[in-house]
Amino acid sequence: xxxxxxxxxxxxxxxxxxxxxxxxxxxxxxxxxxxxxxxxxxxxxxxxxxxxxxxxxxxxxxxxxxxxxxxxxxxxxxxxxxxxxxxxxxxxxxxxxxxxxxxxxxxxxxxxxxxxxxxxxxxxxxxxxxxxxxxxxxxxxxxxxxxxxxxxxxxxxxxxxxxxxxxxxxxxxxxxxxxxxxxxxxxxxxxxxxxxxxxxxxxxxxxxxxxxxxxxxxxxxxxxxxxxxxxxxxxxxxxxxxxxxxxxxxxxxxxxxxxxxxxxxxxxxxxxxxxxxxxxxxxxxxxxxxxxxxxxxxxxx
Amino acid sequence: xxxxxxxxxxxxxxxxxxxxxxxxxxxxxxxxxxxxxxxxxxxxxxxxxxxxxxxxxxxxxxxxxxxxxxxxxxxxxxxxxxxxxxxxxxxxxxxxxxxxxxxxxxxxxxxxxxxxxxxxxxxxxxxxxxxxxxxxxxxxxxxxxxxxxxxxxxxxxxxxxxxxxxxxxxxxxxxxxxxxxxxxxxxxxxxxxxxxxxxxxxxxxxxxxxxxxxxxxxxxxxxxxxxxxxxxxxxxxxxxxxxxxxxxxxxxxxxxxxxxxxxxxxxxxxxxxxxxxxxxxxxxxxxxxxxxxxxxxxxxxxxxxxxxxxxxxxxxxxxxxxxxxxxxx
Numbered sequence: 001x002x003x004x005x006x007x008x009x010x011x012x013x014x015x016x017x018x019x020x021x022x023x024x025x026x027x028x029x030x031x032x033x034x035x036x037x038x039x040x041x042x043x044x045x046x047x048x049x050x051x052x053x054x055x056x057x058x059x060x061x062x063x064x065x066x067x068x069x070x071x072x073x074x075x076x077x078x079x080x081x082x083x084x085x086x087x088x089x090x091x092x093x094x095x096x097x098x099x100x101x102x103x104x105x106x107x108x109x110x111x112x113x114x115x116x117x118x119x120x121x122x123x124x125x126x127x128x129x130x131x132x133x134x135x136x137x138x139x140x141x142x143x144x145x146x147x148x149x150x151x152x153x154x155x156x157x158x159x160x161x162x163x164x165x166x167x168x169x170x171x172x173x174x175x176x177x178x179x180x181x182x183x184x185x186x187x188x189x190x191x192x193x194x195x196x197x198x199x200x201x202x203x204x205x206x207x208x209x210x211x212x213x214x215x216x217x218x219x220x221x222x223x224x225x226x227x228x229x230x231x232x233x234x235x236x237x238x239x240x241x242x243x244x245x246x247x248x249x250x251x252x253x254x255x256x257x258x259x260x261x262x263x264x265x266x267x268x269x270x271x272x273x274x275x276x277x278x279x280x281x282x283x284x285x286x287x288x289x290x291x292x293x294x295x296x297x298x299x300x301x
Numbered sequence: 302x303x304x305x306x307x308x309x310x311x312x313x314x315x316x317x318x319x320x321x322x323x324x325x326x327x328x329x330x331x332x333x334x335x336x337x338x339x340x341x342x343x344x345x346x347x348x349x350x351x352x353x354x355x356x357x358x359x360x361x362x363x364x365x366x367x368x369x370x371x372x373x374x375x376x377x378x379x380x381x382x383x384x385x386x387x388x389x390x391x392x393x394x395x396x397x398x399x400x401x402x403x404x405x406x407x408x409x410x411x412x413x414x415x416x417x418x419x420x421x422x423x424x425x426x427x428x429x430x431x432x433x434x435x436x437x438x439x440x441x442x443x444x445x446x447x448x449x450x451x452x453x454x455x456x457x458x459x460x461x462x463x464x465x466x467x468x469x470x471x472x473x474x475x476x477x478x479x480x481x482x483x484x485x486x487x488x489x490x491x492x493x494x495x496x497x498x499x500x501x502x503x504x505x506x507x508x509x510x511x512x513x514x515x516x517x518x519x520x521x522x523x524x525x526x527x528x529x530x531x532x533x534x535x536x537x538x539x540x541x542x543x544x545x546x547x548x549x550x551x552x553x554x555x556x557x558x559x560x561x562x563x564x565x566x567x568x569x570x571x572x573x574x575x576x577x578x579x580x581x582x583x584x585x586x587x588x589x590x591x592x593x594x595x596x597x598x599x600x601x602x603x604x605x606x607x608x609x610x611x612x613x614x615x616x617x618x619x620x621x622x623x624x625x626x627x628x629x630x
Contacts (some may be wrong), residue, residue: 012529012530013529013530016425016530017427017532020422020425020426021431023422024422024426024431024435026424027419027435027439028434028435028438028439030498031438031439031441031498031502032441034442034453034454034457034498035441035453037453037456037457037464038401038452038453038456041456047553049462050462051462052461052462052467053467055464056610057556075480078589096345096346098463099342099345100342100343100345100346102339102342103339103340103342103343104343104410106336106339108332108335108336108339109336109339109340109343110329110332110333110336110340115343115346115347117345118346118350119350121354122350122354122355124611124614125358125607125611126354126357126358126607127354127356127357127358127359127360127603128358128360128361128584128600128603128604128607129584129585129588129599129608130363130584130587130588130599130600131356131357131358131359131360131361131363131600131603132353132357132360132597134357134360134538134596135352135353135356135357135360135510136353149556151353153345153349154346154349154350155497159346183338184306184336184338184339184342185338205613209444212445212446213448213449214446215446215448216563219589220588220589221601230353231446231449234448234449234452235448235567238448238451238455239570240454244613265456268452268456269456272449272452272453275446275448275449276445276449279445280441280444283440283441283444284437285392287437287440293369
């Protein structure tokens with residue numbers, strides 16, 4: 001009787017494992033397939049794609065869609081702006097965040113309670129979109145490339161993340177540096193910053209991906225598309241039926257008599273891939289940092 | 302003897318607090334001088350938070366004004382609660398309020414438990430490489446923006462040549478392509494499914510970490526006692542996740558007024574606005590298309606949303622504190 005039970009349990013176990021693996025495979029397919037579909041379309045001749053039936057692999061292979069993307073001045077300009085804000089925005093934000101986090105990790109910081117509340121309160125309450133808009137445009141950041149950098153310099157979550165990490169470093173390090181005559185600035189730059197690289201890498205990635213993906217800031221604070229980053233341009237191209245107001249239409253007309261032809265739809269697909277690829281290339285290598293960051297962040301203070 | 306007892310009682314059972322005399326007050330200037338570098342490190346942060354977080358909070362007073370940009374915040378006439386009375390007479394606002402609640406309740410029902418289930422199932426996988434691979438794949442959609450995600454899904458669900466409609470027609474499940482993105486009835490399923498697709502893997506991380514903290518000996522003991530997989534999950538995994546679930550539930554409930562703006566703005570379109578417009582997208586549209594005189598109403602809506610959100614946060618935190626001793630603050 002007991003033995004039979006155990007065999008039943010063993011069988012149940014096997015069925016469970018089998019179904020679980022099957023479910024996970026299905027899940028992986030659902031996660032990945034949308035990207036594969038768009039990838040196939042982006043490499044396919046635009047007119048041919050209108051016939052449908054492309055699911056995994058391009059039927060009429062072409063690079064023309066991508067060539068068009070990289071030839072269009074408007075699109076290139078948008079990617080240049082994205083690059084600018086990812087580089088400038090991330091570096092300035094990370095350095096300032098780390099400095100503030102270092103100060104807040106020190107017991108000797110005067111007015112510590114005050115600073116704590118100052119950065120914590122905005123996590124739970126905010127003025128809302130319109131008052132923020134009035135302030136930001138009021139200080140001259142409207143139609144200014146600095147609007148991509150300055151209003152996102154600090155985030156409470158990132159400060160807490162770095163501070164928690166720095167608090168975990170042995171206090172003896174700091175003491176011996178002080179004995180060697182180093183001041184707080186030297187200790188921060190030479191000692192704490194290098195030692196905090198894992199958490200610095202984590203927030204750099206959070207911040208960089210945020211910059212890469214942000215379409216919203218430009219929508220509110222700029223009035224000409226010359227100032228848009230790629231994500232905002234893509235958003236407008238995707239939602240507008242008149243693609244010609246954003247991209248040079250000569251690509252669609254001039255090549256009518258020559259195959260393959262670029263269609264607005266095919267161009268969208270290529271732009272989607274160009275916007276996704278950098279993230280897809282980077283994330284398998286950096287995901288462990290993200291996961292680490294999630295973990296440190298979830299620790300209760 | 303008697304006096305001693307009294308004294309003890311007065312001091313809460315005999316613990317004597319020794320107040321340390323300190324020279325803190327005298328040393329504050331000294332402390333500032335000694336730590337001026339640390340204070341310099343804080344200076345940009347203080348300026349930043351004052352300008353970008355606290356000044357906008359002051360802007361909330363505009364919700365009680367008839368704001369006009371000519372007179373500014375300080376000169377605009379006060380109107381009391383008039384703006385609030387007005388927004389509650391605006392059908393657009395009432396629709397957006399209702400949609401925000403409906404979408405969030407749906408997400409609470411479907412999107413909240415999904416990462417828990419996913420984490421438990423992932424945790425049951427025996428092959429570690431397979432587990433890692435699946436986990437890595439599951440994060441991918443989280444990293445792309447909703448702009449890209451909506452572009453991809455709109456193409457998949459398109460009525461001319463979208464893969465899903467072609468599949469359904471090949472299988473004979475429908476004779477006409479279904480306009481998934483342009484039909485109000487399909488909007489909520491679409492929001493839930495794309496939300497799950499994008500976030501389940503990522504949101505599962507925190508539960509997976511909690512599961513890895515459970516003593517493996519508990520599972521061994523349960524096995525010896527003859528407990529099957531489902532009983533192990535029910536009696537060991539789930540109780541082990543309880544504190545994490547409680548914490549995440551506080552966040553979910555306090556976020557009840559924030560429908561994911563990025564998702565709803567990008568997945569929505571004019572055809573589904575009656576069900577897809579939420580408070581955040583409505584305020585955004587007021588800012589985009591409205592005149593300055595609409596701002597006071599927009600701010601009133603924002604304030605209404607924030608106050609409810611903050612109250613929910615305190616409430617959820619309090620209840621959770623009472624029930625499970627898990628609290629955020």
